[in-house]
Amino acid sequence: MLLEVRDLQTKFFTVDGVVNAVNGISYSVDRGECLAIVGESGSGKTVGVLSILQLVPSPPGRIVGGQITFKGTDLLSMSPKALRGIRGNEIAFVFQDPMTSLNPVMRIGAQIAESLTAHGGMTRRQARTRTVELLSLVGIPNPASRLNDYPHQFSGGMRQRVMIAMALSCSPELIIADEPTTALDVTIQAQIVELVKQLQAEMGTAIIWISHDLGVVARLADRVAVMYAGYIVEQAPVDELYARPAHPYTRGLLNSLPRLDSKVKTKLEAIKGLPPNLTAPPPGCPFVPRCAYATDRCRIHNPPLAEVGAKHAVACWNHLLKPQVTP
């Protein structure tokens, strides 16, 4: 086990009240594995992974509970200095928007070399050679001549490749990618997804891939965790999740997507209503107001994540794999 997150809770203490962004989520990532975390905006998927390296802006954010174990050490009790040795070195981030996460007034070569000299203890000349290698690894043409370019001289897809090169620079064991292809066009997205798949196979890096796109996740993930209102509501190996979704929300998401390969046109099954307000979540299961299967029990007690099959867990009292009782 490379990373284990147990009962993580992160809250934001704002003037408008306490926002319960992450409400006790648990998951693990094995070496070389790709775990996708799926959810809509506001589901807590980004805050959940930012908490791993204590990157949640504080105040107002605070991790109020849980344990995060990386290679046997607890990250939450680590000193800021020790944590800096892990960030970018053993666990690296790729963010959604490469334009805002690259420094606009720093040359690309210098930005990548910075982490190599800081973490890898390389000389500037060694770092420069390695930077050229990294840029060519992620498919940037003429890498040596592009070291002196600034971020604005790269296209969106090329900038995301630079971000991936930076993430790979210290050969991390885990890369956390937060919606890395959302800002890109589909043909460029396909380039980046294939690149990540290939790098993962070659280097054996584990990946946490955060996305709202169930298509990309189908292509890339080994396992999937579905988040809703700060909870993991379902977790399963990728084939199992798509073939036998157990949570009404997961099934709703899958049924609300039109498929490119469908022959007949059936009406899209929209999930009615809106996600809940995280400042004043309803008691019981957070999906109740939008759920067609809700009962009185759901309105009072929030269901725990429970096993329903091999490596398949769901947080639902009336999940869809249960033998259905006819009323």
Next chain:
Amino acid sequence: MNEKALVQVNQLKMYFPTRAGSFLNRTTGYIKAVDGISLEIRRGETLGLVGESGCGKSTAGRAILQLYRPTGGEVIFRGSDLARQSAPELRRARRHMQMIFQDPYASLNPNMRVSEIVARPLRVHGMVANKAEETRRVTDLMTKVGLNPSLRDRYPHEFSGGQRQRIGIARALATSPDFIVCDEPISALDVSIQAQIVNLLEELREELQLTYLFIAHDLSMVRYISTRIAVMYLGKLMELTSSAELYENPLHPYTRALLSAIPIPDPPLERQRQRIILRGDLPSPANPPSGCNFSTRCPLAQEICRRVEPEFRQVEPGHWAACHLV
């Protein structure tokens, strides 16, 4: 002109000048955002217009509605060429053609109440005689798009993204138009909300006999909602056919690459699919390549493709493509 066509677009061009020099402000060249597209939009259909960012699809939609005055070409709607109409004539024509915008946060005036936003087009076009009639129309419109009319006095910021898009739809419907340009109406919304809006647009089209130009980059959603689909690349049309035909028998290499790049939410199928990965990025529309615009990224490009621009022609009945190799 085909009698079924509600809108006929011929050789539409929209160029934006690029300027240099702060004092003399010379025009140094043109960005050819839309470079000679021709298509018809048939009464009662949804014509999908797809392409990647920067291909000119939104500009085309705006130029059709005369939100930009086109550089060249004609847009024939209700029997006359909009591109040649005077401002007052155009204002009268706008009653019959409306737009739904991409960003529900930027396209609603934050200082206006919902009732004012929805009633504004009615007042501008003199379609209501008095306040009581206006109130009744606003109530009807809000109900029609699934908003509770009791929320009429709220401001846009009090609504979620999906609800705001419903307000934008109610505003577009206010003047009972025939033709609506939907410019990426769902791309700013969450997955679970997208289907709600798409279903609403479909119901309204049937009920009110609307005709849509549906602009989007999400080809799976476009295939779902459209009768026919036009594929754009770098200011030009690459292919146009029925939505089933486009998926089953794509002729243009760009359409094929675009289709293969779209992931399908089915893991075993995804592992088997062959991808056509395009190399490189979109060229700049200020300096398009010679010959076929797609030749710099096309996996099949021949010598002729770099020299001669292919004609957009009918390859099979109802199926147009611009490629030397089909």
